[in-house]
Amino acid sequence: MYPPPAPARRDFISVTLSPGRSYDGGRGLRRRSCWRKWKQLSRLQRTVVLFLLVVLMLFGLLSYVHVADEWAAVDSRSAAAWQMRPANPPVLPAPQKAAENPEAVAGLSPQKPQRHFRRGPPNLQIRAPEGDSQERRQDQAQRRAEVVGEAGWGAEAQRDGLSWRGAGTKPQQGTEPPGKKAEFPPRPSPKAARIQPNPASQNARQKAVVDAFLHAWAGYRKFAWGHDELKPLTRSFSEWFGLGLTLIDALDTMWILGLKKEFQEARNWVSKRLLFQKDVDVNLFESTIRILGGLLSAFHLSGDVLFLKKAEDFGNRLMPAFRTPSKIPYSDVNIGTGVAHPPRWTSDSTVAEVTSIQLEFRELSRLTGDKKFQEAAEEVTRRVHGLHGKLDGLVPMFINTNSGSFTHLGVFTLGARADSYYEYLLKQWIQGGKKERQLLEDYLEAVDGIRKHLLARSEPRKLTFVGELNHGRFSAKMDHLVCFLPGTLALGAHHGLPAEHMELAQALMDTCYQMYRQMETGLSPEIAHFNLHRTKAVKDVQVKAADRHNLLRPETVESLFYLHRLTGDRKYQDWGWEILRSFNTYTRVPSGGYSSISNVQDPRHPQPRDKMESFFLGETLKYLYLLFSDDPDLLSLDTYVFNTEAHPLPIWAPS
């Protein structure tokens, strides 16, 4: 706008184009004159002019691309506006492409561990982990309305040729490993058709389990409906995650037991009331095995895609737990805000917890076609595989989420904090069609490690038990939790692992049974100490005052189920029957529900604790019902693998 000031220094550029001679002279003259002027410029001036020209050209080019994009977008928007929307949009979102690098998955870059404050002002940055935008919510609501409709709850199942009675009308198909493209909409396990929840075909013991279930359910329904756990004595409830834990954990049990009315009522609650967009912390492991596992198996058994959609939503909300420097997940994650964190007192996670979510995450990937679940979970397996601090395949109990290394080295147990690490090595290998060698090798090495370091025999009955090792010192202490091991060993032997595994399974099964048998109530304590000395003691199993409670845990009846199914020996059914009778005698609350008790050694005062854990319905009663069945096709062990909360998931390539 303003005339340029006269150059004061020679460094300034002065380009004068004489207006009067531009176009009336010949071309050659004009070119020569421009060339002369160019030659008169200093080298610096020429460089600057060239630089400016290049910048101008680049600017022009970029502007062109941007404007072209805008035009294209406007074009496609207006074209779309003219198109008819499909009347029935697909039920499931289109499969997302897996990220090449799991670190690049949106929302998976390391986050700073944030301390958790359960009470406090609401988080002002509430954000769903996977972009829960208004649009997405509307879309989900619309799809929900279509699939869920009161009368239509079984519509998906009917369409797929599955009915309540399990009369399949479609040809059966094998499940596909997740490497292949997932089907959309995904199909539930075809073998669900084998389940015959027909009350007429139930034997007396199975009917007794159904009766126990209905009694437990009546208490939950009356006093705790939609809440996490029943408090049967005070006829109230307790919350852990506030997600209807017992109801979700019990869904597949109801299906298997043939409780159609109860299942449908629970299904309606899931469709209308189970919402995950809430500012609440959940434990990654516990919510994975109970909620994710429960929803996935409910989907497989019923064929109802509502459960899969809920599972996918929930799985997405768990993903921020993996945003740690080491890729070893934090113990807790807020499913509303997407903020994950370790426990208040440490940055460690529990080894069993981070290594016992894989069956569920892998299956979720297979069903949805979204690989991020599987990749995050398997990265944990890979990292734990390569860690130092193991003892012949045995793992310590803690792992640090910053360094990714084991901590508290030198302590080894098959009980709390390590148990299901071993279980999931075997079960992932089975789930994946027995192809993943590393899982098998780690499992076989661990079983050898157990034999070498943790086995001992008690007095006077010479019961084989699994103790603990604390910096080289053996302790004759065994958690009830360890009683999952006979079942897991038997399952491995069934799938072709050494016959000695079955022998050890049978020996340990006797021990777990004795943990019940030698108590005055016929119910096992939480922790047993085994007598190692040849004294006058008549009991192998000794109990400390702090350990004599019983939480209605499933591990022993779980193993009884495997042992009976795989050996055919009816003594295991009889043992399970004794245990069910003891539960009925000492833990059944007349007004509804069952309660954990504080003292298994005092039949006159077992001291009910006023709590019915969700796993009593999810696991204990389910395994008892399966134990009393003589039909090997009722959830065949060649077709299904049970997660650590007793939720059956399909084997990808069944034999």
Ligand code: DMJ
């Ligand atoms: C359940 O949640 C699972 O079985 C888990 O593996 C261990 N603890 C309880 C049952 O005891």
